[in-house]
Every structure is written in C-alpha cells, then in structure tokens.
Amino acid sequence: MQNRKAGVSRGAEEASGDGVDRQFVTALARGLELLRCFSNDARLLSNGELAERTGLARSTVSRLTHTLVQLGYLGLDDASGRYRLTSAVLALGHAALAxxxxxxxxxxxxxxxxxxxxxxxxxxxxxxxxxxxxxxxxxxxxxxxxxxxxxxxxxxxxxxxxxxxxxxxxxxxxxxxxxxxxxxxxxxxxxxxxxxxxxxxxxxxxxxxxxxxxxxxxxxxxxxxxxxxxxxxxxxxxxxxxxxxxxxxxxxxxxxxxxxxxxxxxxxxxxxxxxxxxxxx
Missing domain, CATH: 3.30.450.40 (GAF domain)
Incomplete structure (x- = not known):
C-alpha cells in the first residue's frame, strides 16, 4: 500500500521533473491519479479506498470523484455505493491505441x-x-x-x-x-x-x-x-x-x-x- 500512497507525488515528480513546474496543473494530476487506481483487481472503489491509495484527503477525493462522475469518466455502482470506470475511459484507451x-x-x-x-x-x-x-x-x-x-x-x-x-x-x-x-x-x-x-x-x-x-x-x-x-x-x-x-x-x-x-x-x-x-x- 505504501507505493500506492506515493502515487500522486511520484506521478507529479515524473511529469514535472523538479516539482516546481509552473505549468503543471496539480488538480488535473490528482484526477488522473484517481482513475489509475482502478484495475482488474480493484474495479469498484469508494472515496475512502481512493484516499488510502493516493494519500489524498478524503474531502479532496470526494470533490474529484464528483467531478469525474459529472464528466462521465466514473459511474456509481448502485449495489455497493462504490465508483467504477465507465466506457468513456475505454474510449480514451482506444484512441491511444489507434x-x-x-x-x-x-x-x-x-x-x-x-x-x-x-x-x-x-x-x-x-x-x-x-x-x-x-x-x-x-x-x-x-x-x-x-x-x-x-x-x-x-x-x-x-x-x-x-x-x-x-x-x-x-x-x-x-x-x-x-x-x-x-x-x-x-x-x-x-x-x-x-x-x-x-x-x-x-x-x-x-x-x-x-x-x-x-x-x-x-x-x-x-x-x-x-x-x-x-x-x-x-x-x-x-x-x-x-x-x-x-x-x-x-x-x-x-x-x-x-x-x-x-x-x-x-x-x-x-x-x-x-x-x-x-x-x-
């Protein structure tokens, strides 16, 4: 779990190099990190689980998941109350493969x-x-x-x-x-x-x-x-x-x-x- 918690800061470091890139949009990076938490072994995740995996505050995660739902990249699973990736993310993947x-x-x-x-x-x-x-x-x-x-x-x-x-x-x-x-x-x-x-x-x-x-x-x-x-x-x-x-x-x-x-x-x-x-x- 330690590697997961370091995900946001490590991702930002890899993207921006010295960590002081003024063009680097931290909010966008955090939203993308949330999407990366999902996998075949973690298809449904709650705000608390996402906060644990990213090291972000739960309130921050809540705002991010709300935004991602509104944009169509996350959906809410009615049975579990957890979030799941939607086909909109799949569309991005297919565009990348193309x-x-x-x-x-x-x-x-x-x-x-x-x-x-x-x-x-x-x-x-x-x-x-x-x-x-x-x-x-x-x-x-x-x-x-x-x-x-x-x-x-x-x-x-x-x-x-x-x-x-x-x-x-x-x-x-x-x-x-x-x-x-x-x-x-x-x-x-x-x-x-x-x-x-x-x-x-x-x-x-x-x-x-x-x-x-x-x-x-x-x-x-x-x-x-x-x-x-x-x-x-x-x-x-x-x-x-x-x-x-x-x-x-x-x-x-x-x-x-x-x-x-x-x-x-x-x-x-x-x-x-x-x-x-x-x-x-």
Missing part, C-alpha cells in the same frame, strides 16, 4: 512468429515503471498465458522492460533506474544485477532475456523498436520454461525476434515516407 500505427502492420507478422514458436508474441510500451501490453498474439495451442491490451508487468524484472531500458538515451535511463531503486530499495540489489546482465546481453545480441526472473515458470526474450512518430516500443516472445529453453532462445528465437523487429521498423519507415509523399502530391 495512434500506434504499426500495430496493424505488425500483427500478422507477430501471429506468424507466435504460431512458429508456439509462444506469446506481444507489443508493449512503458507506463511509468511498468510495461503495458498494446497487442498480443498467441497460437491456439498455447492457452497458459492469457494477456490482453492494458495488462501491465514490472519494468525491471521482465525481458520487455529490460529491453526498453537498454534502448533509452543515457539521461532518461538513469532517471528511470533511480526511480526503480527508490520504489523498492530492498529488491534493488537483485534488480540492479539483472539490469547489468541485460545491458551486456543487449550489446552483444540485440535482445534481452528473462529466465524465470519475473515468473519462475516463464522464459521470455524481447527487442526494442523505434519507428517514425512512435514512442519506443518493445517486441517480445514468452512462454513456458520447458518449451522456451535458454538454448532455443539463444540459438533461434532471439535472433529471429531481432530480425522481425528490424523488418517491422523498416516497413513502418517505408510506409511513413510513402504517406508523406502522397500528402505532398
């Missing part, structure tokens, strides 16, 4: 790899100190890993998070790594060791792996991608440890994923250049 243009182009290629590797193949982006799934493909025979768009995983202990960090500019990476250290000082030594190994692996092979680091029964490999007009994204493949062995990832799936990522980047760049040419005509 901006990730490479999803349409990447999906059939991702599905081909998923069928070949018998693994979950996913496209993800960063959300603070987590990675969030934007798209996923899996073979019909693999039903052990169920994920959907919006699901989040930790950035420091997963192959996709490590690949993302390895591709960042130095200053941005140092900032995020420091935030990871501050969030969980006790776990930091093990996380730091994993990040160091990931950096060496990325420099040598162009991908990052996770052999049971996030889930002991899951192995994964991930590659970062940069495309015109897009945030840094990560392409990953994951599956049961018995199927995605270290040897198989290192000899086949890892290099294959790097090749696929570079192909998607090239295709997105070519499509972007073609679109610009059509507009100029």
């Amino acid at each position: 901006n990730v243009h490479m999803r349409e182009m990447a999906r059939p290629l991702m599905q081909d790899l998923a069928d070949y590797a018998q693994a979950l193949v996913a496209l993800s982006a960063r959300d603070r100190l987590s990675m969030i799934y934007l798209e996923s493909c899996q073979p019909r025979s693999l039903m052990t890993l169920q994920v959907s768009a919006g699901m989040q995983l930790p950035i420091a202990s997963t192959s996709m998070g490590r690949a993302f960090l390895c591709a960042l500019p130095d200053a941005e990476r140092r900032f995020l790594v420091e935030q990871i250290r501050l969030r969980d000082p006790e776990a930091w030594p093990a996380l730091a060791e994993g990040l160091l190994r990931a950096d060496e692996e990325f420099r040598e092979h162009g991908y990052c792996t996770s052999f049971g680091h996030w889930n002991r029964d899951t192995h994964a490999v991930a590659v970062p991608m940069r495309c015109p007009g897009q945030d840094l994204l990560v392409l990953s493949a994951s599956g049961p440890a018995y199927a995605l062995t270290r040897e198989r990832i290192e000899r086949d799936l890892g290099p294959r994923l790097v090749y696929l990522a570079r192909g998607i980047e090239a295709g997105a760049t070519e499509r972007d250049a073609s679109s610009e040419g059509e507009l100029s005509d």
Whole structure:
C-alpha cells in the first residue's frame, strides 16, 4: 500500500521533473491519479479506498470523484455505493491505441512468429515503471498465458522492460533506474544485477532475456523498436520454461525476434515516407 500512497507525488515528480513546474496543473494530476487506481483487481472503489491509495484527503477525493462522475469518466455502482470506470475511459484507451500505427502492420507478422514458436508474441510500451501490453498474439495451442491490451508487468524484472531500458538515451535511463531503486530499495540489489546482465546481453545480441526472473515458470526474450512518430516500443516472445529453453532462445528465437523487429521498423519507415509523399502530391 505504501507505493500506492506515493502515487500522486511520484506521478507529479515524473511529469514535472523538479516539482516546481509552473505549468503543471496539480488538480488535473490528482484526477488522473484517481482513475489509475482502478484495475482488474480493484474495479469498484469508494472515496475512502481512493484516499488510502493516493494519500489524498478524503474531502479532496470526494470533490474529484464528483467531478469525474459529472464528466462521465466514473459511474456509481448502485449495489455497493462504490465508483467504477465507465466506457468513456475505454474510449480514451482506444484512441491511444489507434495512434500506434504499426500495430496493424505488425500483427500478422507477430501471429506468424507466435504460431512458429508456439509462444506469446506481444507489443508493449512503458507506463511509468511498468510495461503495458498494446497487442498480443498467441497460437491456439498455447492457452497458459492469457494477456490482453492494458495488462501491465514490472519494468525491471521482465525481458520487455529490460529491453526498453537498454534502448533509452543515457539521461532518461538513469532517471528511470533511480526511480526503480527508490520504489523498492530492498529488491534493488537483485534488480540492479539483472539490469547489468541485460545491458551486456543487449550489446552483444540485440535482445534481452528473462529466465524465470519475473515468473519462475516463464522464459521470455524481447527487442526494442523505434519507428517514425512512435514512442519506443518493445517486441517480445514468452512462454513456458520447458518449451522456451535458454538454448532455443539463444540459438533461434532471439535472433529471429531481432530480425522481425528490424523488418517491422523498416516497413513502418517505408510506409511513413510513402504517406508523406502522397500528402505532398
């Protein structure tokens, strides 16, 4: 719960940098933080529960929830008297996904790899100190890993998070790594060791792996991608440890994923250049 309580101040710090940005609207930040409290495990929340999770005064939370209800982003559950997210929030999410243009182009290629590797193949982006799934493909025979768009995983202990960090500019990476250290000082030594190994692996092979680091029964490999007009994204493949062995990832799936990522980047760049040419005509 301690991490939840720090959510508003940490979110403001990440957004405004030094915390004295005069353009930063604290009331807006608080309202968005309330929306972020809801999840699959917390679909209904009261004012008191929201106050506990954000560290805000209950009176402040009450005004914020009232405003969000009036705007249509929260609804009141009649049976429990708690608040829930509405479809208006879903509409924002779909609008955001629509901006990730490479999803349409990447999906059939991702599905081909998923069928070949018998693994979950996913496209993800960063959300603070987590990675969030934007798209996923899996073979019909693999039903052990169920994920959907919006699901989040930790950035420091997963192959996709490590690949993302390895591709960042130095200053941005140092900032995020420091935030990871501050969030969980006790776990930091093990996380730091994993990040160091990931950096060496990325420099040598162009991908990052996770052999049971996030889930002991899951192995994964991930590659970062940069495309015109897009945030840094990560392409990953994951599956049961018995199927995605270290040897198989290192000899086949890892290099294959790097090749696929570079192909998607090239295709997105070519499509972007073609679109610009059509507009100029």
